[in-house]
Amino acid sequence: MIRTKSLDVPSNDGCAFCDYLSGRRPFAIAARTESIAVLVTREQRGVPHLLVVPVTHRETLLDLSNDEVAAIAIGVRATARAINDAYGRPGIAVWQNNGVPAHQTIAHVHFHVAGTLPSGGTDWGQVDELSLEDAEAIAQEISPHLQLV
Numbered sequence: 001m002i003r004t005k006s007l008d009v010p011s012n013d014g015c016a017f018c019d020y021l022s023g024r025r026p027f028a029i030a031a032r033t034e035s036i037a038v039l040v041t042r043e044q045r046g047v048p049h050l051l052v053v054p055v056t057h058r059e060t061l062l063d064l065s066n067d068e069v070a071a072i073a074i075g076v077r078a079t080a081r082a083i084n085d086a087y088g089r090p091g092i093a094v095w096q097n098n099g100v101p102a103h104q105t106i107a108h109v110h111f112h113v114a115g116t117l118p119s120g121g122t123d124w125g126q127v128d129e130l131s132l133e134d135a136e137a138i139a140q141e142i143s144p145h146l147q148l149v
Helices: 016-022 065-085 132-145
Strands: 029-032 036-039 049-054 092-096 110-114
Touching: 016 029, 016 036, 029 065, 036 065, 036 132, 049 065, 065 092, 065 110, 065 132
Parallel strands: none
Antiparallel strands: 029 036, 036 049, 049 110, 092 110
16 A cells, blocks of 8 residues: 655544444445445435445545555446436536545545536535435435445
8 A cells, every 4th residue: 555645634533434434423324345335425416426435444545555446446336327227317427536635525535426416517516414314315215226246
C-alpha cells in the first residue's frame, strides 16, 4: 500500500463510515461483503445516491491496495447496474474526491454512484437530509439488485 502525505485530508473526530460499518451509529447499508459496503447516503444528490466504501479504513484512493481497488471497482459497477435495474435512470454519475481542496469531507475513501435527476445531472447544491427510515427504504429497494460477487 502506498500512502502520500501531500494530500490535505479532512480532520474528523473519529470516522463516520467506520462507525456506520461497525453498528456504533445507525445508517442504511444496502449490501456488504468482507471488503466493501454499499451505503445509502442521506444526502440524496441523485435518484438514488449510493456510496461504495472499503470496510477497512483508508483515507484516500492513494491508500488502497490493488485488491481493494479491484473490489471497489466491482462494487461501483454492481451499484451502477443495480441503479439501472431498480430505477431505470437515463444516466448514472460516478465521482470520488481526495483531499479537502477536492471537496472530500469524510476521511474514509468512498465512491459516489448516483442515478441522474429528472432534469439531468446530479444536485451539487444544498440538499435536504433524508430520514434514516427513508434511506432504509432505498436500501430495501436497491439491495435485491446488488450483486457484489
